[in-house]
Amino acid sequence: MNNWGIPDWLEKEVKERDKTCVYCGIKMVDKMPTHGPRKTVATWEHIINDETIVNRENIALCCCSCNASKGAKTLSEWLQSKYCSDRDINFETVAPIIKHAINDGQ
Numbered sequence: 616m617n618n619w620g621i622p623d624w625l626e627k628e629v630k631e632r633d634k635t636c637v638y639c640g641i642k643m644v645d646k647m648p649t650h651g652p653r654k655t656v657a658t659w660e661h662i663i664n665d666e667t668i669v670n671r672e673n674i675a676l677c678c679c680s681c682n683a684s685k686g687a688k689t690l691s692e693w694l695q696s697k698y699c700s701d702r703d704i705n706f707e708t709v710a711p712i713i714k715h716a717i718n719d720g721q
């Protein structure tokens with residue numbers, strides 16, 4: 616288990632899958648850089664904002680910048696935000712796992 620209550624096997628699986636931000640597609644770095652921008656650091660994301668849902672459909676890695684912007688918004692709310700429109704983040708551009716969640720009504 617890591618600090619976010621994610622079991623090791625799932626952490627490993629998601630790290631293999633999400634090499635780039637599931638939202639904006641930027642290549643992420645694993646560790647907080649001592650110098651330089653922190654916005655590309657990989658952060659754990661609950662796609663549905665419910666910390667009790669810990670499975671491969673709800674746990675993803677996204678960059679620090681998207682995570683901060685999304686906050687407690689639902690996916691569909693957030694995709695309509697200025698942050699997303701400025702960066703051309705939309706249903707077509709997000710990772711397949713996010714499309715799944717949206718199709719499920721998120």
Ligand SMILES: [Zn+2]
Pocket residue numbers: 636637638639640641677678679680681682
């Ligand atoms: Zn991002």
